[in-house]
Amino acid sequence: MRPFSAIGIFASLLLPFSMSAASDQRDEAYKILHVMSYHQTWEWNQQQFRGFKDGLGDLSVSFKVIELDTKRISDEGKIQKRAQQAHDLVKSWQPDLLYTNDDNAQKYVATRYISTNLPIVFSGVNRDPSEYGFLSAKNVTGVMEYEHFVPTLNYLRTLEPNIKRLAVIINPGLTWKGVASRIRSQIKNIPDIDVTEWILVEEQEEFQNAILHLQDKVDAIAMLGVFNIKDKEGNNLDYTEVLKWTQQNSQLPDFSFWETRVERGTLCAVAVSGYEQGLIAGKMARDILKNKKDPASISISSTTKGQPMINLKRAKDLGIRVDVNTLLESKVYERYSWDL
Amino acid sequence: MMTSSLKSKLIFLFLFGIFLTLLVLLLILYFEFYKNEKQLHSHDANAVAENIKLKTERLFNLGLNPDELLGYETLLAKSIENSEALTFISLLDSQYRPLYSFGTFPPSIITQSPLTISPTLKDDHIVIKPVERINGQTTFIAVAIDHDKELQHVNDLIYKVLAYELVAFLFGAIAVLIFLKTQLIRPINDLISHINHASLTDAEQPNNKLVTRKDEIGHIALAFNSLMKRLRHSQRSYIDTNNKLLALTDELESRVNKRTKALSEANERLDELSKTDPLSRLGNRLHFNEAFIKHINHSKRHHHNFSILMIDLDNFKHTNDRYGHAAGDFVIKTIGQRLTNTFRGSDSAFRIGGDEFVLFLTEYSHHTDLASLAQKALHCICEPILYDCIQLPIGASIGVASIEKHASIDPETFLKLADQAMYTAKSEKKGIIFVEGEA
Numbered sequence: 001m002r003p004f005s006a007i008g009i010f011a012s013l014l015l016p017f018s019m020s021a022a023s024d025q026r027d028e029a030y031k032i033l034h035v036m037s038y039h040q041t042w043e044w045n046q047q048q049f050r051g052f053k054d055g056l057g058d059l060s061v062s063f064k065v066i067e068l069d070t071k072r073i074s075d076e077g078k079i080q081k082r083a084q085q086a087h088d089l090v091k092s093w094q095p096d097l098l099y100t101n102d103d104n105a106q107k108y109v110a111t112r113y114i115s116t117n118l119p120i121v122f123s124g125v126n127r128d129p130s131e132y133g134f135l136s137a138k139n140v141t142g143v144m145e146y147e148h149f150v151p152t153l154n155y156l157r158t159l160e161p162n163i164k165r166l167a168v169i170i171n172p173g174l175t176w177k178g179v180a181s182r183i184r185s186q187i188k189n190i191p192d193i194d195v196t197e198w199i200l201v202e203e204q205e206e207f208q209n210a211i212l213h214l215q216d217k218v219d220a221i222a223m224l225g226v227f228n229i230k231d232k233e234g235n236n237l238d239y240t241e242v243l244k245w246t247q248q249n250s251q252l253p254d255f256s257f258w259e260t261r262v263e264r265g266t267l268c269a270v271a272v273s274g275y276e277q278g279l280i281a282g283k284m285a286r287d288i289l290k291n292k293k294d295p296a297s298i299s300i301s302s303t304t305k306g307q308p309m310i311n312l313k314r315a316k317d318l319g320i321r322v323d324v325n326t327l328l329e330s331k332v333y334e335r336y337s338w339d340l
Numbered sequence: 341m342m343t344s345s346l347k348s349k350l351i352f353l354f355l356f357g358i359f360l361t362l363l364v365l366l367l368i369l370y371f372e373f374y375k376n377e378k379q380l381h382s383h384d385a386n387a388v389a390e391n392i393k394l395k396t397e398r399l400f401n402l403g404l405n406p407d408e409l410l411g412y413e414t415l416l417a418k419s420i421e422n423s424e425a426l427t428f429i430s431l432l433d434s435q436y437r438p439l440y441s442f443g444t445f446p447p448s449i450i451t452q453s454p455l456t457i458s459p460t461l462k463d464d465h466i467v468i469k470p471v472e473r474i475n476g477q478t479t480f481i482a483v484a485i486d487h488d489k490e491l492q493h494v495n496d497l498i499y500k501v502l503a504y505e506l507v508a509f510l511f512g513a514i515a516v517l518i519f520l521k522t523q524l525i526r527p528i529n530d531l532i533s534h535i536n537h538a539s540l541t542d543a544e545q546p547n548n549k550l551v552t553r554k555d556e557i558g559h560i561a562l563a564f565n566s567l568m569k570r571l572r573h574s575q576r577s578y579i580d581t582n583n584k585l586l587a588l589t590d591e592l593e594s595r596v597n598k599r600t601k602a603l604s605e606a607n608e609r610l611d612e613l614s615k616t617d618p619l620s621r622l623g624n625r626l627h628f629n630e631a632f633i634k635h636i637n638h639s640k641r642h643h644h645n646f647s648i649l650m651i652d653l654d655n656f657k658h659t660n661d662r663y664g665h666a667a668g669d670f671v672i673k674t675i676g677q678r679l680t681n682t683f684r685g686s687d688s689a690f691r692i693g694g695d696e697f698v699l700f701l702t703e704y705s706h707h708t709d710l711a712s713l714a715q716k717a718l719h720c721i722c723e724p725i726l727y728d729c730i731q732l733p734i735g736a737s738i739g740v741a742s743i744e745k746h747a748s749i750d751p752e753t754f755l756k757l758a759d760q761a762m763y764t765a766k767s768e769k770k771g772i773i774f775v776e777g778e779a
Binding site for chain 2: 326
């Protein structure tokens with residue numbers, strides 16, 4: 001377990017914003033509290049945060065960041081403790097806006113401030129926003145993360161046309177309920193294919209047995225909830241190791257919806273863009289702060305376009321010849337992240 | 341066929357000009373299109389080759405070998421699908437042999453068979469680019485441009501342009517014709533009509549819209565009007581002068597006529613005077629000589645009767661001596677008058693001497709008529725003449741000679757005969773004596 005880092009505070013993240021006196025009528029920088037569900041070095045978070053900052057434009061902003069680190073921490077108490085830091089900061093620092101990304105940050109932090117004067121902008125949320133009470137809240141808006149399931153499936157079928165049976169692997173985390181619900185809804189519209197196996201895993205042995213069991217049961221696996229899988233000692237496995245084991249032991253094509261998976265050996269994805277979500281959220285925040293727009297007047301949106309990507313090494317290991325046209329239209333990972 | 345009309349020439353000139361312009365434009369466009377088409381297709385070929393080269397390099401950089409490029413033909417096909425002239429694209433190995441190809445190699449590019457594109461092939465219609473490979477042999481991308489399709493495209497463009505040019509020519513021609521008609525031909529015709537209807541007899545050239553024009557036609561109309569004005573003025577002067585001249589001429593002619601008449605009359609009088617005895621008013625000797633020859637000749641030619649009566653007055657000298665020359669003159673005058681009154685115009689009486697007269701007689705048919713006429717002459721002469729209440733004793737002796745009795749005689753002899761007969765009559769106091777043999 002990685003050492004605990006109590007508070008990741010970016011006291012004065014002076015960003016490369018061009019100062020435009022005409023566009024910013026406030027002398028002091030705006031204060032934004034960013035609560036991330038995961039950790040700072042998590043690329044998905046970095047993409048969103050980068051996009052968010054770009055969306056703010058030339059606005060003068062001062063950030064403070066709280067990591068909930070739920071990718072690596074599953075202990076409820078520890079998570080709550082981190083969340084409390086966020087609440088304390090809201091009270092003491094009195095930010096002008098709260099930016100939260102991914103579902104855990106909504107559950108543990110954002111929901112407390114619904115219908116207050118604190119504007120909230122979120123991104124990367126998979127669950128239905130009504131479950132957090134966002135739809136009726138006047139001070140909340142943001143960007144939903146809707147995975148590109150059908151495009152990903154179509155992409156997979158360009159690589160392996162004969163896929164008819166799918167397995168979906170998830171964990172009990174908040175994120176997957178919404179995802180699973182959408183997959184069930186969308187798969188009905190795709191002829192000749194079905195999810196024949198829904199696998200809920202929490203432990204390593206359970207996961208590995210499931211993968212081995214699926215080898216002659218399905219044609220492809222959706223590698224979705226592979227975080228927080230615990231080893232025999234009850235510690236969270238690094239999901240890279242999970243995916244690495246999968247690459248070494250599974251001969252089935254697999255897919256996901258995030259780039260980090262493909263980088264770590266999942267065959268393919270039409271990936272959601274963390275940057276794009278963060279960018280839209282950043283523009284929303286700018287509208288609220290600079291143009292004094294009411295968050296309720298800004299509709300909750302979602303990203304629409306995904307990036308096709310493929311792990312070519314995985315394709316070769318699976319004996320899949322990839323059409324060059326597909327390769328040219330995709331982001332290609334030539335090797336596994338652990339081979340770098 | 342060209343007519344001599346200026347209108348036809350102008351129309352021909354304008355239409356030919358437009359046609360020539362469009363033709364030159366078409367030719368220029370053809371060459372420009374061809375050049376641009378070549379450049380465009382060359383640019384396209386280079387762009388396509390470069391694009392495929394980059395993509396191929398990317399594929400090689402992903403670790404794929406040339407024989408692992410699944411779907412590469414589709415990639416090649418997509419790269420040239422929107423180009424009419426790019427008909428062939430290929431990935432070549434290091435020996436320039438095609439590994440993957442799409443399309444038809446243009447027949448206009450000569451290569452050896454089986455299809456091998458030589459690196460030394462010099463042709464504007466093929467582009468060859470090397471594809472870099474790390475740790476591998478160089479491959480090439482070749483793109484071929486179909487020259488025939490290139491030309492076809494240019495021709496299609498030119499046909500379109502030609503169609504537009506024909507339409508433009510048509511509209512241009514109509515516009516030119518309308519323009520010429522309204523701006524040039526009609527004004528010229530108006531000018532011609534204006535000139536044709538101009539008359540020197542008009543008091544003034546009527547003004548019309550021509551003279552208000554600011555162009556050359558207006559200037560011509562103005563100049564013409566000015567000319568006509570001067571001509572009218574000259575004509576009036578001429579007419580005046582002519583009239584004066586005519587008047588003078590008439591007067592002169594009148595005077596000349598008068599003079600001529602007077603002269604003629606004078607000549608007549610002169611002639612008359614030259615041929616007339618002033619006293620008796622009968623022809624004088626000069627007249628007698630002329631008339632005598634004329635009568636004889638006429639009589640001989642036409643076999644007409646002609647006699648002469650040689651008359652000599654008896655007691656004339658005595659009368660002159662006794663009663664004076666005035667009485668003698670009165671006798672001559674009276675006898676002359678009597679002879680004139682008694683004998684017809686065709687007969688002629690002459691005084692050829694102091695008291696000698698000759699009478700020509702032509703209007704008689706028989707000799708007996710002649711004797712009667714001679715008697716008549718004798719009587720009219722011998723009729724008493726009263727002068728100053730005195731009866732003058734005048735008688736006559738007449739000798740008669742007829743030409744029909746002496747056809748071949750000459751005039752002088754004929755006259756002598758008559759004269760002799762007269763002397764015989766005087767000497768024998770017989771009044772009338774015919775020439776011997778004529779009685």
